[in-house]
Amino acid sequence: MNDLPKQTSPNHDIVSQMRQLITVLKQHNHAYYVLDNPTISDSEYDDIRKRLIALEEQYPQLRQPDSPTDSVGDKPLPAFMQIKHDIAMLSLGNVFSYDELIAFMRRINDRLDQSHQNPEYEMELKLDGLAVSLKYVHGKFSQALTRGDGRVGEDITLNIKTIRNLPLFLPKCTNIDLLEIRGEVLMPKAGFARLNKQAIERGEKTFANPRNAAAGSLRQLNPAIAAARPLAFFGYSVNQGLPSDITSQSGALAYLRELGFETTPVQTARSAKDIQAYYDDVARTRSDLPFEIDGMVIKVNSLALQEDLGFLSREPRWATAYKFAAESAVTRLMAVEWQVGRTGQLTPVGKLEPVSVGGVTVSNVTLHNFGEIGRLGLMVGDMVSIHRAGDVIPKVGGVMVDLRPSDAQSIELPTSCPVCESPVVLPEGEALARCTGGLFCAAQAKEALIHFVSRRAMDIDGLGKQWLISFHDMGLIKTVADIYRLPTHQQTLVTLEGLGEKSVQNMFAAIEKSKATTLPRFIFALGIRGVGESTAMNLATAFGDLPQLQQASIDKLLSVPDVGEITAHNIYDFFRAVHNIEVINALITLGVHWQPFTAQTDLPLDGQTWVVTGTLSAMGRDEAKAHLQALGAKVSGSVSAKTAVVLAGEKAGSKLDKANSLGVTVLDESAFLALLHEHQRT
Structure with a gap:
C-alpha cells in the first residue's frame, strides 16, 4: 500500500x-x-x-x-553553592512610552477599590548591574545570593563582603532577627574606565560594559579578585525585617539610607504627566550620572497596596521599569540596494522592516561595504540587531543566525554599476567595491569635474567649483568632455546671474588654452584612483604616450616606480571601462592634445633619490614630489643608504631620525623653496 x-x-x-x-x-x-x-x-x-x-x-x-x-533567569552556576530564596526574586515588566505608562497605571486602578484610586507612585533610577539579596542577622552581615533563576540563587557572600561601600554591621538592627535587603551591585563609570585601562596595559581582555565587569567580578571564585575591583552596592528594597512603622517604598529607602546604604534619588508623583516629566529629566541628564542606568523604576508607593495588588508569575503587578528609548532593536532585513558614492565606491544599504531605535523609526541602514556583509555573514531575510546611539547613523550590530528563515537569500555584489553600468571591481583581499566608470558615471561626475579643471590637472582658470556644479545641475555638463562643448551654450551662460559676456569669454579662453597640455597632466586629470602627480609623471616616463599606457598589462604597470598592486589594477580596470575610453576619445576629438612624453636628461637632480617627510606649509607632498621629478629626481617612500636627500617638513618623524643616523643630507622647506627658485620652478 x-x-x-x-x-x-x-x-x-x-x-x-x-x-x-x-x-x-x-x-x-x-x-x-x-x-x-x-x-x-x-x-x-x-x-x-x-x-x-x-x-x-x-x-x-x-x-x-x-x-x-x-521565568526570570536561568539555572545557577554550579561553581557556587545554590540556596533557595526565602522570597522569590522576580523581574520587572517594562513600558517604553507614555501610552504604555498610562496603560500600566490604568491596570493598577482596575485592581484597586474606589477609595485607593490614583495611588502615589515612587520613582527610582533603574541601575544597570547585578541584582543581589543580602541578609543581616542581628545587624551582622551573613549571606549574599544572586538572583539566579528567581527561586534559587548562588552564594556569593565572600565576594560581596569585599565591596567597600557595603555596611557589614548595622548597629541599629541588633534587635532584628533577620533583615533582607535587595539591591544592585554595579561598577561606576570611572572605575570601569580604570579597570579596562589596566587590562590594556597588562595585555588582558577588556570588559564590554560596566554591567559585565560587575557581574564578572562577583562570579570570581577567588574573593581577592572581587576585592580589587571598583564595585558599589545600591539598595532598592527591604524584603524582610522592615520596621512596622514604615509603610511606603520611599520610606523603606529612607530607612536604608539611615542604616548607611547607598540608594538612588527618589521622587514621588500621582499623575502620568508628572511621572513623564521626571522620566524626561532623567533621560536628559543620564550621561552626567557616575553610573550606568537604562531607565526608571516606577512602584506603587504604599506597601499595603503592593500586597493587595500581588504578583504575576514572573513580576509584581505594582511595579514596572520605564525604559529609555532603545538604542538597539531587532528587526528583519528585507532587501539590499546599492548606492554609488562620489569616488565610485559601492555602498550596500539595507532595507529594514521599520523599527523604533532611540526614539526614531529606522527603515534603512548602511552596511558600509561588501566586506562588512561577509564579516557579518548577512543574508536577506535575516533577523538583525540595529544599533543607534544619540544621532549616530544606525548600523547592524549582529545577525541572529538562530532565527534565520529557510528562504534567506545570499547578498551578491553587482557586476556592473547600478548608475552607469560600467564594470564593478573588488580587488582580491579588499572590502571596497568600486565602479570603474570614473569619467562617465553620473554618481562620480561632480568629483571628476572638479579634479579635472584643478590647477595641477588641466588648469582651467575661471571655471571654479561652484560654476561646475551649477552647469552639471543644469544639464550642460555631464562628463569632463562636455567642458569643451560649453561654448555652444554661450547664449544660456551669459544670462546667468554672476556671469556676464566678459566672464564667459574669459572662461572660454581658459578652456581653449587648456587643450594644449602635457601627458603627465592629462593622466593626472583623469582622476584614476591612486594616481597622483608623481605617479602620473612616472607613467608618462615609462610609456611615452597614452595608447601605450592604455594597452599596458598589469605586469608592465607594476614595473613603474611607485605603482603597487592596487594602483596597477586601478589603472588597468580604468582603461578597460568602455565609457571611460569614450570620454577620452571625445576629449581628443574636441581638441585636447599633448606631445609624446620624453623624459628630460641632464636635469639638475638626475639620478638622485629623494624622500619627502613631514608637513610642508607652501605646498602638499604630491606637489613637492612633482617638482622634484621635474628636476630629474626619483622620489622614494623610504630612507636608505642610497637616499641622496631627505626633504623634512614640520613634525618629520622616524624618516628624519633614520636620515640622521645614516648621514643622509637633510633639507628644510626654506632650502627646498630656494632650490626651486634657483631652477625656476616657482
Missing part, C-alpha cells in the same frame, strides 16, 4: 516560530544570568521576547510548556 502524503498542520509554522524563539531566548538567558556574558543588549532581548509573547497571546492553545516568558 502506498504511503499517504504527510499533512502539514496549519499551526505547524506558528509552533516552529515559537520553538525557534524559545531556543534563542534560553540561550541568551543562560548567557545573561549564568555566564554574565550577554551577547545581545537588553532591548534586543526584549524584542525577541515580545515576539514570542505576541504569538502566545494570538495562539494561546499553542503555547509551549517550556516557554521562558514566565
